Amino acid sequence: MASPIPPPTGDTKVDDKVDYFNLPCPIPFEELHREAMMSLKPDLFEGMRFDFTKMLNQKFSLNHSVSMGPTEVPSQSTETIKIPTANYEFGATFIDHPKLLLWGRAMTDGRLNARVKCDVSENLTFKANAQLTSEPHMSHGMGNFDYKGKDYRTQFQFGNGALLGASYIQSVTNHLSLGGEVFWAGQHRKSGIGYAARYNTDKMVATGQVASTGMVLLSYVQKVSEKVSLASELMCNYLSRDVTASFGYDYILRQCRLRGKVDSNGVVAAFLEERLNMGLNFILSAELDHKKKDYKFGFGLTVGE
Template sequence: MSSIPFGQKAEDQPVLDQTLLSQNPGTFEDLHKKTKEIFPIIFEGFKFSLNKMISTHFQINHSITMSSVTPSGYKFGATYVGLQQQSPSEVYPIILGDVDQNGNLNANIIHSFHPNLRTRLVGQIADGILQGYQMTSDYKGRDYTASITAANTDIISNSGIVIGHYLQRVSKRLDLGCELLVQYGKNVPNNRMALYSIGWRYFGNDWQFSGVVNPLGSMHLCYYHQSKSPIQFGVELESNLRTMDSTSTFCYQVDLAKANMTFKGMVDSNWQTGAVLEKRLLPLPFTFVLSGFLNHVKSSYKFGIGFTIG
């Protein structure tokens, strides 16, 4: 198959992510991914991280957090990447996790048993007890992706959550999909409840518009724009028609390649603003991060400083 889809000329190729240039639309969960990626990850306090490559397949991480808002302390993390390479950006299996000074563990295992099938297993242990787990399998066809997720399934108590996703590329620039969530158990009304949602993504050469709606009246819309300039921006709208509550957020990202600097900012309809500045101190493997957040209504603010080695 040609690397230039839909019969386009090389100079007419969209500048969006390469996943949109292929026939496969990706997963339903990633409909809003491009907009979410430019949101600043705001933190408070001090963060220090040290990354060490042990080999080409194994990396360890040490991190220290000091904050009055989020849990503070030390975490040790490790990542293993296997030898099964399916594409320049896909190598399996992937095993990663972290553990803190109290023994709380988060672990992820991602593996592809077939070129079209990818499975993810996520688990969390806190205070020596398995707090939650889920397994997701994605099957990627030529122009569609079907996914199923099972979360906190308990055979003994007959409880858990099952989520099904399907996303289809119906035209050169349009993806349509749906989600079905089923929750069952003794604590669920009538022992079982189900909810479905409908989603779409329509994209052009340098933009995309995505949305998810469900019959309960909730709506999640995102718009993303990327140009050849260093600026990217996005708009997000989350609305619940039953409660008549809506929140809109404008975010942007500026990449200053000559200064080795990235700036992300956001402002929402609740008069909250936030920004993150990331400066790479080349040629040293150091990254310096500044984070700020201000709530104009409550007159509260958060400020953070981060430093990463490796």
């Protein structure tokens, strides 16, 4: 007598079904390209920089920053004109994690920067930032309310110059989210609308964004391993027909982190953060623009956590 057919084992593959009533909450609309920006937009600088952070207690810290290096000035010629400058920056940070963040910086050149982040409720967050300067018509401020739903996020923005904006992003599947935005700049009598899509897994992130202003932005990030990520970006304006392609990398070692990029305009950049000791980091920055023959090099130290 033939033996009965054995029951299926746990190795049998079952197609994953999307549970549309239990989708993850997407990232904010303004952070759609954050993985690509980590590799392609490091904090490059020129000259010397020294940053010191002193923790007074668990919530309050003071920051001191000294920078010396050339500053570019507007010129009608093709060559870049630079003048030597030096600047000191004093700041304070208050963090009542995770509900409140107060951040302020005052510089000797007359600029004052401030940021506020406050969790009004479990799902509603208020953010604001402002920059005050002695130059006429250069000060600006902006605030926004960010509401986090179960599987969506929506944001309302307002700023000086009669700037109004709103965005919404919705998870469609476990990996795909779609969103859109609208804005109105009353001072300049300009308005626009945009659409975006983001697809992310444990190994890659692909993002696309298009706006009525003519901007098209595509980015892709591949996580080769836990320490190595590769990024690419294509940015174009179909109204002015300007196109730029960029390729970057993010390499995390035990004691340092190396980021860099190269783009179609002939710009090559690299940014190195080396941890020398607990609370002491050494920074190297380089940006080579072969087309404009503009070469920038910088080094610095960061003391404090």
